[in-house]
Amino acid sequence: MRQLSRELLVGAFDLHTHGYPEIHRGLGMALDDFEQAEYAKSRGMAGYLLKSHIWPTMDRVYHIRQRVEGLRVVSCIVLNSVIGGIQPGVLEAAILQGAESVCFPTWSSANDLNNNGFSRTIRKELPSLEPFLKEGLTVMDAFGDLSQDARDVLRVAKEANILVSTGHLSGRESVLLAREADRIGFRKLVITHPDSNSVRASDEEIIESAKCGAFIEWTLHGTMPKSQRTKPQKIVEWIERLGAQSCVLTTDVFGRSSLPEPDELQLYLGVLLELGVSADDIKTMSHTNPISLVTGNGE
Numbered sequence: 001m002r003q004l005s006r007e008l009l010v011g012a013f014d015l016h017t018h019g020y021p022e023i024h025r026g027l028g029m030a031l032d033d034f035e036q037a038e039y040a041k042s043r044g045m046a047g048y049l050l051k052s053h054i055w056p057t058m059d060r061v062y063h064i065r066q067r068v069e070g071l072r073v074v075s076c077i078v079l080n081s082v083i084g085g086i087q088p089g090v091l092e093a094a095i096l097q098g099a100e101s102v103c104f105p106t107w108s109s110a111n112d113l114n115n116n117g118f119s120r121t122i123r124k125e126l127p128s129l130e131p132f133l134k135e136g137l138t139v140m141d142a143f144g145d146l147s148q149d150a151r152d153v154l155r156v157a158k159e160a161n162i163l164v165s166t167g168h169l170s171g172r173e174s175v176l177l178a179r180e181a182d183r184i185g186f187r188k189l190v191i192t193h194p195d196s197n198s199v200r201a202s203d204e205e206i207i208e209s210a211k212c213g214a215f216i217e218w219t220l221h222g223t224m225p226k227s228q229r230t231k232p233q234k235i236v237e238w239i240e241r242l243g244a245q246s247c248v249l250t251t252d253v254f255g256r257s258s259l260p261e262p263d264e265l266q267l268y269l270g271v272l273l274e275l276g277v278s279a280d281d282i283k284t285m286s287h288t289n290p291i292s293l294v295t296g297n298g299e
Contacts, residue, residue, distance in 0.1 A: 215293065
């Protein structure tokens with residue numbers, strides 16, 4: 001089993017990693033950006049997406065690529081209020097700078113603020129960002145429909161052929177995005193950890209999003225001792241319910257207690273294997289699906 005989990009890591013692509021620094025330099029990580037890239041390459045990973053809740057990662061990814069060859073590292077911009085919020089022009093500018101994926105608001109979303117989610121960590125770790133937490137961001141207009149700005153963000157992403165993730169939007173907001181993505185034929189939408197306390201999507205909202213063609217993300221972070229929001233067996237049940245073709249497996253682990261990301265991912269894949277998920281399904285969710293979502297732009 002141990003050897004098989006090692007083999008499953010080879011060729012895997014993690015769609016949700018946080019490098020160093022994340023939030024601030026004092027928070028700590030197991031490895032810095034260059035060390036993580038070198039280690040991921042040494043373990044045979046295909047690559048990973050580098051996300052930050054605070055700043056876009058295009059510059060960091062550019063420099064990682066100059067030093068570490070043979071590994072695909074994908075950049076990301078998160079549309080939090082600190083960098084302009086849900087504005088298609090912000091995304092267009094980011095794409096010109098090399099953005100290969102975009103995430104809707106996380107800690108500055110209205111849903112996260114209402115749930116006292118990751119915004120609570122931001123208030124504790126970066127109190128200087130309090131002015132950006134006065135009014136939460138949403139993709140809904142005054143009538144409860146998808147806003148024009150949100151539609152335009154999807155349009156820009158489709159034209160650039162880049163991945164879109166829903167961040168910490170509500171389940172209802174994610175459904176609206178999934179419906180619009182399906183309507184326009186956009187097939188690179190990921191519903192970000194719907195089981196998290198920052199999202200709290202209902203079973204019905206998860207299922208409808210998947211039926212619209214969106215991929216559902218299940219993270220290791222939710223099963224870790226610090227979080228404990230989801231049991232691994234629950235993730236297995238969701239995989240059986242939705243089908244591996246609709247799911248992606250990611251780590252999303254960072255902070256002082258984190259292990260190197262490749263080790264986290266191997267642990268995750270190994271646990272699911274022990275719980276009865278087939279090696280083929282694990283490869284679909286950690287190799288095939290994520291690689292298809294980042295293929296076509298920036299290669």
